[in-house]
Amino acid sequence: MELSLAVPLRALNNRVGPTLFIMFDKMSVLEYVLAMKHILQFKIYKGDGQYVGEGVDLPIVTQGRTVDEVVARLNEALQLHLEGENLAELGLAPHPSALVNFELETAYA
Numbered sequence: 001m002e003l004s005l006a007v008p009l010r011a012l013n014n015r016v017g018p019t020l021f022i023m024f025d026k027m028s029v030l031e032y033v034l035a036m037k038h039i040l041q042f043k044i045y046k047g048d049g050q051y052v053g054e055g056v057d058l059p060i061v062t063q064g065r066t067v068d069e070v071v072a073r074l075n076e077a078l079q080l081h082l083e084g085e086n087l088a089e090l091g092l093a094p095h096p097s098a099l100v101n102f103e104l105e106t107a108y109a
Contacts, residue, residue: 043103052070
């Protein structure tokens with residue numbers, strides 16, 4: 001027997017506003033919350049003369065002269081990208097973390 005469970009969206013993301021309902025077929029609330037993305041990944045690599053920061057999970061790209069500048073710009077771009085968005089509709093946890101990987105150039109002897 002399959003059950004559908006309706007859960008108020010506000011209960012999942014603790015946002016204030018109208019209560020919406022999501023129907024879960026074959027998925028418990030816990031499975032839904034665990035399926036949400038909790039970590040957003042970015043990579044930084046050396047481009048032509050500048051460092052490039054690129055989102056792995058989101059369409060965000062920026063560049064800067066230093067790694068610190070790229071990190072600051074990625075943070076700003078992420079905030080602007082998610083501003084006013086319903087994170088649950090994007091499959092994101094209420095407070096996702098950002099993980100930045102730095103790609104090193106391979107040195108050959």
